[in-house]
Amino acid sequence: MCLILFSLDHHSKYKLVVAANRDEFYQRPTQQADYWAEHPEILAGKDKEAGGTWMGITQTGRISMLTNYRDLSNIKQNAPSRGHLVSEFLIKSTSPTDYLAHLESNGTQYNGYNILCGSVDSLYYYGSYQQGVHKVSEGVHGLSNALLDTQWPKVEKGKEELEEILKAKTIDPESLFELLYDDQIAPENQLPDTDVGLEKEKMLSPVFIKSPEYGSRCSTVVLVDKKGEVLFSERTYNTLDFSYNTRTFRFQLH
Numbered sequence: 001m002c003l004i005l006f007s008l009d010h011h012s013k014y015k016l017v018v019a020a021n022r023d024e025f026y027q028r029p030t031q032q033a034d035y036w037a038e039h040p041e042i043l044a045g046k047d048k049e050a051g052g053t054w055m056g057i058t059q060t061g062r063i064s065m066l067t068n069y070r071d072l073s074n075i076k077q078n079a080p081s082r083g084h085l086v087s088e089f090l091i092k093s094t095s096p097t098d099y100l101a102h103l104e105s106n107g108t109q110y111n112g113y114n115i116l117c118g119s120v121d122s123l124y125y126y127g128s129y130q131q132g133v134h135k136v137s138e139g140v141h142g143l144s145n146a147l148l149d150t151q152w153p154k155v156e157k158g159k160e161e162l163e164e165i166l167k168a169k170t171i172d173p174e175s176l177f178e179l180l181y182d183d184q185i186a187p188e189n190q191l192p193d194t195d196v197g198l199e200k201e202k203m204l205s206p207v208f209i210k211s212p213e214y215g216s217r218c219s220t221v222v223l224v225d226k227k228g229e230v231l232f233s234e235r236t237y238n239t240l241d242f243s244y245n246t247r248t249f250r251f252q253l254h
Contacts, residue, residue: 001054001067002145003207004116005158008123009138011166016120018222019162019176020065021207022054025214026239033234033247042090043232043249045218052083055220056090057232061120061253064089069112069129070145070194082113089117100126100133114143120224120253140166146192153186154207173221173233180219182207215239228253
């Protein structure tokens with residue numbers, strides 16, 4: 001994922017609300033979200049090139065999500081896929097704090113990343129460009145290709161719009177998908193400087209990225225209410241004309 005907007009215990013009905021976009025090269029082969037044949041308790045998309053995932057949830061409420069950290073000057077050419085960090089957490093029963101502490105001590109072989117993991121009741125965050133494992137506070141948060149809640153235009157805009165959506169007693173998933181499809185480029189004076197050049201900063205600045213070879217390939221919405229009912233909906237885009245296919249799963253947490 002390259003943008004994760006989420007609300008934790010900040011709504012009268014929902015304990016967790018997630019709206020996220022996965023940005024990736026269009027040519028990278030991907031499997032749409034489904035229950036994994038080899039691990040049927042996991043619901044997630046799959047990176048068919050490396051086998052991991054960018055976001056997933058289990059039927060017991062174990063959840064993890066990941067974004068890359070943008071630092072093109074420090075790329076390890078033969079680094080393992082960061083998607084395995086998410087899938088391994090979902091497969092294992094290790095506590096989130098132990099899992100993230102292990103990554104902090106042993107995860108230097110990966111290129112830069114941010115990972116959220118835990119349960120639908122409590123989330124923990126670790127960024128490879130920041131020391132320590134951090135429990136995520138209640139409220140609305142945003143994570144893109146810098147540290148958690150870094151004030152990039154897409155993060156701030158997305159958090160503000162999510163706050164508005166959360167004012168409704170019942171959340172319509174379509175309102176979250178509309179939030180995620182905002183392709184407006186941020187003003188130049190608000191852009192971060194991540195050493196990719198002005199034109200690329202502009203291209204990467206929208207909530208929903210469109211370019212000839214790289215962009216937002218799918219949007220995912222997760223709603224978990226306080227009775228333990230889960231809605232997981234993934235919208236996958238045809239990057240030629242941006243038509244889409246939506247798959248929605250509903251289940252009760254075990």
